Amino acid sequence: MNRQDFPILSREVYGRPLIYLDNAATTQKPRCVVEAISEEYYNVNANVHRGVHYLSQQATELHEGARETVRRFINAPDTAEIIFTRGTTESLNLVATSYGEAFLHEGDEVLISEMEHHSNIVPWQLLRERKGIVIKVIPMTDDGTLDLQAYERLFTSRTRLVCCCHVSNVLGTVNPVKEMAAIAHAHGAHFLVDAAQSVPHQAVDVQNLGCDFLVFSGHKVYGPTGIGVLWGRKELLDAMPPYQGGGEMIARVTWEKTTYERLPFKFEAGTPDYVGSHALAVALDYVSAIGMDAIQRHEADLTAYALQKMREIEGMRIYGHPAMPQPQAATVQNHAATPPSQAAMIGGPHPTTAPSLPTGPISFNVGTIHPLDLGTLLDRLGIAIRTGHHCAQPLMARCGVEGMARISFGLYNTREDIDAFISALQRVIKMF
Numbered sequence: 001m002n003r004q005d006f007p008i009l010s011r012e013v014y015g016r017p018l019i020y021l022d023n024a025a026t027t028q029k030p031r032c033v034v035e036a037i038s039e040e041y042y043n044v045n046a047n048v049h050r051g052v053h054y055l056s057q058q059a060t061e062l063h064e065g066a067r068e069t070v071r072r073f074i075n076a077p078d079t080a081e082i083i084f085t086r087g088t089t090e091s092l093n094l095v096a097t098s099y100g101e102a103f104l105h106e107g108d109e110v111l112i113s114e115m116e117h118h119s120n121i122v123p124w125q126l127l128r129e130r131k132g133i134v135i136k137v138i139p140m141t142d143d144g145t146l147d148l149q150a151y152e153r154l155f156t157s158r159t160r161l162v163c164c165c166h167v168s169n170v171l172g173t174v175n176p177v178k179e180m181a182a183i184a185h186a187h188g189a190h191f192l193v194d195a196a197q198s199v200p201h202q203a204v205d206v207q208n209l210g211c212d213f214l215v216f217s218g219h220k221v222y223g224p225t226g227i228g229v230l231w232g233r234k235e236l237l238d239a240m241p242p243y244q245g246g247g248e249m250i251a252r253v254t255w256e257k258t259t260y261e262r263l264p265f266k267f268e269a270g271t272p273d274y275v276g277s278h279a280l281a282v283a284l285d286y287v288s289a290i291g292m293d294a295i296q297r298h299e300a301d302l303t304a305y306a307l308q309k310m311r312e313i314e315g316m317r318i319y320g321h322p323a324m325p326q327p328q329a330a331t332v333q334n335h336a337a338t339p340p341s342q343a344a345m346i347g348g349p350h351p352t353t354a355p356s357l358p359t360g361p362i363s364f365n366v367g368t369i370h371p372l373d374l375g376t377l378l379d380r381l382g383i384a385i386r387t388g389h390h391c392a393q394p395l396m397a398r399c400g401v402e403g404m405a406r407i408s409f410g411l412y413n414t415r416e417d418i419d420a421f422i423s424a425l426q427r428v429i430k431m432f
């Protein structure tokens with residue numbers, strides 16, 4: 001799909017055509033995004049919001065236009081609720097620090113799922129050190145889905161906030177965040193969605209999800225690095241103190257007292273990445289023109305195809321799968337041959353036909369081969385995959401492994417990419 005728009009995909013590595021299957025880490029950039037960056041630096045560059053001159057006004061229009069594009073993309077009610085950050089990690093740190101300051105006191109509870117990325121764990125631990133909050137973990141069942149009954153049981157009168165990824169960057173599990181947000185609200189708690197792994201692969205609508213905060217990174221959705229988004233409900237953002245101080249975020253500064261700008265500027269201290277915001281908007285327009293539903297269908301097809309091929313490989317353990325009917329139980333036989341360790345229970349069938357069209361990453365191990373060896377040897381064959389703990393060490397511990405190999409798709413991947421990966425994988429396995 002639109003592969004020709006991505007110049008990097010025609011390059012070779014080690015004399016072989018590049019097969020890029022590390023899209024959960026970052027996506028490649030279409031020509032229009034790269035050109036938007038150089039075009040702005042060549043022709044428009046000026047600092048935003050402060051100049052009366054032509055260039056500054058033009059740059060400001062691009063930057064604020066980008067905010068509107070993001071608002072539309074996630075169907076937020078108001079552009080004032082769109083805060084530009086450096087990425088998911090900074091968005092989460094902003095919420096932990098600022099929401100933590102405004103709303104959390106010693107003994108208050110924050111629920112975090114067992115499958116979170118470190119960036120949705122560590123900021124809350126830092127807050128625990130500062131304020132004595134209590135972190136409770138929403139457990140996962142052995143099939144790699146969240147245990148919703150256990151989730152409900154975690155709520156107490158001290159529960160203030162739930163933080164959960166929409167799609168796991170390891171297991172590919174699509175969490176029922178809409179239902180989870182409704183449960184949180186019924187208990188008087190707020191709900192934050194880490195959408196880093198969903199925004200690039202499916203339509204995401206904050207009003208439909210009914211969440212209170214949603215965060216994502218530009219670089220995972222074909223945009224540039226260094227720009228990301230925090231969306232939050234206006235009444236919450238209004239009640240939260242600034243995250244950083246500096247230019248742009250103030251209304252008036254005196255030695256005695258400083259007052260702050262209105263939203264969203266209150267949270268955007270310093271010169272913003274106005275080139276990045278514009279390039280992100282170009283990326284969002286690019287995927288919107290293709291259609292998020294079309295992208296989701298295409299990637300769901302790739303996911304189903306890859307899972308089917310991977311399951312045919314002896315010793316293959318695939319970690320996690322969404323909790324849905326398993327229409328192809330017969331294809332799971334490989335797993336029966338795997339020793340019944342805790343890891344093997346979590347490694348299981350990934351449904352191939354499911355209503356929510358799973359498109360998330362596929363993490364796996366093969367026999368006793370170290371994932372790093374797998375990744376290194378595949379790389380020599382031109383296949384770029386991710387290996388290691390995927391910034392989710394508590395999840396690795398839950399699965400009983402140190403690391404996993406992972407493939408993840410973007411809109412430009414093809415079934416041929418998967419065939420190339422499978423045959424390279426088979427070659428690597430033969431070496432052991």
Ligand code: PMP
Nearest residue numbers: 087088089117119165169196217
């Ligand atoms: N959350 C999830 C689910 C992720 O997959 C990632 C990136 N791997 C992050 C957070 C962190 O994103 P970033 O490094 O762009 O801030």
